[in-house]
Amino acid sequence: MRGFDAQSTGRLYVRVDKRKSYLLYGDFNTASPALEGRGLANYSRSLTGIKEHFENSRVRANLWASEDSTRQVVEEIAGNGTSGPYRFRTGNALMNSEKVELLTRDPNHPNIILKAQPMARFTDYTFEPFTGELLFKAPVPSLDASLNPISIRVTYETEQGGDKFWVYGGDAQLKLTERVEVGGSAVRDENPLNHYGLYSANATLKLAPQSFLFGEVARSESELGGIGDAGRVELRHKSANTELRAYFGETAGTFTNAGSIQLPGRIEGGLKLSQRLDDKTRVTVQGVLTEETQTGNTRRGVGVDVERTLPGNVRVEVGGRVSDEKAAATGAPGSVNNEVRSAHVKVSTPVPRLPGASVNAEYENDLVATERRTVAVGADYQLRNKTRLYAKHEFVSDLAGPLEANAFGQRNTTVVGLDTEYMRDGQLFNEYRARDSVSGREAEAAIGLRNLWHVADGLRLNTTFERVTAMQGDGRNESAAGTAAIEYTRNPDWKGTARLELRDGANSDSLLNTLGYARKFDRDWTLLGKTILYLVDNSAPGAHDRVQGRFQTGLAWRQTDVDRWSALMKYEFKYEDGDVFDATSSLRRQVHILSLHANHKPSAEWTLSGHYAGKLSLDTAPQRSTYHAHLLSGRAQYELNSRWDVALNVSTLFSERMASAQFGVGPEIGVTLRRNLRLGIGYNFFGFRERDLSEQAYTSHGVFIALRLKFDEGLFGLGRKNEGTN
Numbered sequence: 001m002r003g004f005d006a007q008s009t010g011r012l013y014v015r016v017d018k019r020k021s022y023l024l025y026g027d028f029n030t031a032s033p034a035l036e037g038r039g040l041a042n043y044s045r046s047l048t049g050i051k052e053h054f055e056n057s058r059v060r061a062n063l064w065a066s067e068d069s070t071r072q073v074v075e076e077i078a079g080n081g082t083s084g085p086y087r088f089r090t091g092n093a094l095m096n097s098e099k100v101e102l103l104t105r106d107p108n109h110p111n112i113i114l115k116a117q118p119m120a121r122f123t124d125y126t127f128e129p130f131t132g133e134l135l136f137k138a139p140v141p142s143l144d145a146s147l148n149p150i151s152i153r154v155t156y157e158t159e160q161g162g163d164k165f166w167v168y169g170g171d172a173q174l175k176l177t178e179r180v181e182v183g184g185s186a187v188r189d190e191n192p193l194n195h196y197g198l199y200s201a202n203a204t205l206k207l208a209p210q211s212f213l214f215g216e217v218a219r220s221e222s223e224l225g226g227i228g229d230a231g232r233v234e235l236r237h238k239s240a241n242t243e244l245r246a247y248f249g250e251t252a253g254t255f256t257n258a259g260s261i262q263l264p265g266r267i268e269g270g271l272k273l274s275q276r277l278d279d280k281t282r283v284t285v286q287g288v289l290t291e292e293t294q295t296g297n298t299r300r301g302v303g304v305d306v307e308r309t310l311p312g313n314v315r316v317e318v319g320g321r322v323s324d325e326k327a328a329a330t331g332a333p334g335s336v337n338n339e340v341r342s343a344h345v346k347v348s349t350p351v352p353r354l355p356g357a358s359v360n361a362e363y364e365n366d367l368v369a370t371e372r373r374t375v376a377v378g379a380d381y382q383l384r385n386k387t388r389l390y391a392k393h394e395f396v397s398d399l400a401g402p403l404e405a406n407a408f409g410q411r412n413t414t415v416v417g418l419d420t421e422y423m424r425d426g427q428l429f430n431e432y433r434a435r436d437s438v439s440g441r442e443a444e445a446a447i448g449l450r451n452l453w454h455v456a457d458g459l460r461l462n463t464t465f466e467r468v469t470a471m472q473g474d475g476r477n478e479s480a481a482g483t484a485a486i487e488y489t490r491n492p493d494w495k496g497t498a499r500l501e502l503r504d505g506a507n508s509d510s511l512l513n514t515l516g517y518a519r520k521f522d523r524d525w526t527l528l529g530k531t532i533l534y535l536v537d538n539s540a541p542g543a544h545d546r547v548q549g550r551f552q553t554g555l556a557w558r559q560t561d562v563d564r565w566s567a568l569m570k571y572e573f574k575y576e577d578g579d580v581f582d583a584t585s586s587l588r589r590q591v592h593i594l595s596l597h598a599n600h601k602p603s604a605e606w607t608l609s610g611h612y613a614g615k616l617s618l619d620t621a622p623q624r625s626t627y628h629a630h631l632l633s634g635r636a637q638y639e640l641n642s643r644w645d646v647a648l649n650v651s652t653l654f655s656e657r658m659a660s661a662q663f664g665v666g667p668e669i670g671v672t673l674r675r676n677l678r679l680g681i682g683y684n685f686f687g688f689r690e691r692d693l694s695e696q697a698y699t700s701h702g703v704f705i706a707l708r709l710k711f712d713e714g715l716f717g718l719g720r721k722n723e724g725t726n
Contacts, residue, residue: 012705020055027097030064030187031259032171039261040218040230040251041200043187045072046097046157047167058175065168070094070157071191074258076103079140079150081464081481082501082512085133085534086140086152097157100125102140104148114148139464139483139501155258165190169198179206197221198257211237220256228255228264241276253294267291280309284319299325301340317346342366344374356382373397458490462499479505494519507540523560529553536578546578568597590618607637611651629655633664633699645670647680651699653688662688664699668706680706 013026028051031044049066077086079102104115119125125136134154141150171185181204189196200218207213214234221227232249253265262268269289276282284305291298301323308316320343327338344364351357359379366372378392453461462485485499494517501512512534519527529552536546554570574591595613602608613631633651640646647668654661668682687701 021053023050023052025050028064029099030169032060032062032185035173035183036212036234037173037181037183037202037204037214037216038171038185038200040216040232040249040255041185041198041202041257042259042261043169043185043198043257044099044155044259045167046099046155049167059172061170061172063170065166067164067166069160069162069164070097071160071193072155072258073158074153074155077134077152077154079142079152080503080505081139081142081479082483082503082510083136083139084512085135087133094157094159099155100134101153103151103153105151116153138462139481142479160191160193162192165192167191180204181206195221195223196256208237210239211235218255218257218260220254222254222256225256226254228252230255230260230262230264232262243274244272246271248289250293265292265294267293282307288323295327297325297327299323312350314347314349319344339368340366340372341368342372351381354381371397456490458488460487461485462487479503492520507538508543509537509539511535524558526556527553528556544578547575548577549573549575564601566599568595570595588620592616605639607635609635609637627655629653637670643672645672645678647682649682649684653699662686664688664701666704670706676710678706678708680708682706 013024015022015024015026027046027048029044029046031042032038035042047064047066047070048068049064051062051064054061098121100119100121102115102117102119104117119136123137125134134152140152167187167189169185169187171183173181173183175181182202184201185199187196187198198218198220200216202214202216204215205213212235214236215232217229217231219227219229228251230249230251232247234247234249235244237244248267248269249262250267251260251262251264255264267289269287271285271287273285274282275284284307285303286305287302289298289300301321303319303321303323305317305319310316320341322341324337324339342364344362346360346362348358348360351359357380360377362374362376364374374394374396376392376394379390381389383389453463455461462483464483465481467480481501481503483499483501486497488496496518497514497516499512499514501510503510513532515529515531517527517529521527530550531552532548532550534546534548538545551573552570554568557565557567559565570593572591572593574589574593576587576589578587593613593615595611597609597611599607599609611631611633615627615629617627619625619627631651631653633649635647635649637645637647647670649664649666649668651664652661653664664684664687666682666684666687668680670678670680672678681703683703684699684701687699
């Protein structure tokens with residue numbers, strides 16, 4: 001498992017744990033772990049500050065506070081079949097404050113999220129190094145196999161400027177008895193542009209081992225949006241033969257909380273009861289109530305289904321529904337009503353003498369308006385262990401999903417596909433999809449390939465392909481995207497990776513290429529190289545073409561046998577051309593960065609080190625300019641005894657644009673907490689900051705803390721030979 005625990009936008013992260021409780025300073029998320037009783041008041045922010053969590057058998061509590069000048073931004077970007085880069089609307093997002101999710105939405109009801117898949121930094125994505133854009137480890141498709149659109153939702157903090165202000169809050173849950181739990185939360189955001197408060201109380205009653213009753217009330221207070229109240233109640237039950245979920249919630253139009261499970265200005269109610277009568281019969285009852293309090297739009301419905309398994313594994317489902325939808329008329333007074341009184345039947349049966357094959361058919365008809373109907377037929381065939389052939393065609397006339405009237409009129413949808421895992425980690429899908437509605441006739445064909453080929457030990461290939469073609473109608477969604485990647489790790493002395501992604505879209509074409517190479521020449525010398533190239537050919541009106549490139553190479557030298565000298569060298573080249581930051585401006589920039597670092601131990605007590613870094617920047621658009629800067633630094637460390645040491649750090653930064661050089665001077669004292677683990681505390685009497693040359697160095701004015709850990713495979717005992725092994 002790979003994680004990122006010490007995520008911090010600042011330079012300091014400290015966490016102290018005791019059993020299930022902890023105290024931390026650094027980055028944290030204000031949201032509590034999944035809690036059924038707190039859905040309306042779930043406040044989720046990524047902040048930097050202090051947080052205390054206390055937990056025992058009866059109490060769970062959190063207190064947190066942050067002083068900063070940030071605000072939360074939520075953006076959603078459509079997937080396009082490539083790994084990116086995907087760009088934000090704002091360019092001043094705080095690094096490490098992001099929460100990234102892949103969302104699958106209902107194409108007919110975009111407000112409904114069918115699936116939300118959280119992404120982990122470094123494991124699933126990284127930030128493209130020169131503009132902060134999002135770059136995924138694998139391509140993000142535009143559609144899934146059922147024609148549902150896929151998008152990327154990014155929640156992050158951004159610097160709004162001005163004076164710092166406090167954001168603070170807390171929450172607690174208390175078990176009064178084994179059956180009763182109560183809790184509450186409070187949040188205050190003292191943002192001078194919009195003071196905000198969120199308060200809530202909740203209770204959970206355990207009626208039986210698998211039966212729970214939840215209740216919650218919440219209030220938000222916003223200087224711009226006003227005061228809004230919200231409340232909900234929910235009953236859940238699960239047993240061997242019965243599943244029940246009933247809920248009702250109401251939110252005022254002025255209730256504001258981005259993390260709430262219910263949108264503002266809505267009444268939501270629902271019921272789903274599934275009862276197994278015997279081993280072959282199940283009855284399902286569903287009900288739904290939705291009302292938009294500001295517009296008056298409502299939807300109500302009740303449905304009953306009975307499913308029976310007959311001999312020969314034939315499944316038959318019969319049922320009916322009553323539903324109505326009332327919506328405000330567009331451009332005219334009054335409202336539009338849609339009512340459905342329908343019955344339906346669905347049959348699924350295996351195909352005789354064809355193991356692994358089944359066919360299904362479904363028919364629904366309105367009992368009042370007989371022209372309203374849904375007809376669907378489908379087939380599924382398991383060809384082999386990992387290969388499935390499937391097909392489905394659906395014709396809908398003025399009917400929509402369960403318990404819902406239809407605002408789309410006639411619509412046809414066809415899906416024919418082949419799904420096979422023809423090798424380990426490999427999957428191929430090949431589908432023809434057609435969609436037809438009165439709002440505009442359109443048919444789409446999609447073919448795709450996703451696989452991870454283990455060609456041999458240490459050699460893997462990755463390929464993806466996605467194509468969407470508008471056969472009829474609007475061609476704005478036409479696109480094709482493909483990826484090819486190779487990874488070689490077998491040789492102990494060198495490793496290599498390469499990836500190429502191409503996308504042909506209606507408004508732009510793009511290319512993304514990455515290369516990586518690591519080489520160990522001998523025991524003393526090691527080389528590392530990496531390139532990224534991103535090209536965009538924009539044909540949309542007012543858009544610029546884009547070229548972004550980055551080349552990095554580094555050398556490491558160690559005196560393995562003597563351990564007196566060691567050195568590092570790194571060269572980096574950046575190139576940016578086009579609308580790198582926004583579509584309204586164009587930039588052309590080249591940056592060369594060179595850094596050298598040497599370390600020398602003349603004796604066991606002394607360690608001397610020196611560092612040089614230089615930067616040359618050439619800007620030719622929007623205006624021509626040149627800038628260069630140089631950083632020189634040195635450090636001397638003396639060991640007083642086996643645990644304590646002292647050090648002196650000196651540095652200077654100078655460039656052509658500065659009237660005089662800037663200096664940094666500061667002493668440091670260090671203590672070895674345990675073998676190979678050192679904690680240092682120092683103070684810089686003078687200091688400076690430089691984005692490219694000293695971003696990670698301790699050159700800023702003031703106190704600094706340095707925690708250094710030296711490790712190898714022996715840290716976890718991996719390098720030790722156990723008795724009886726080779």
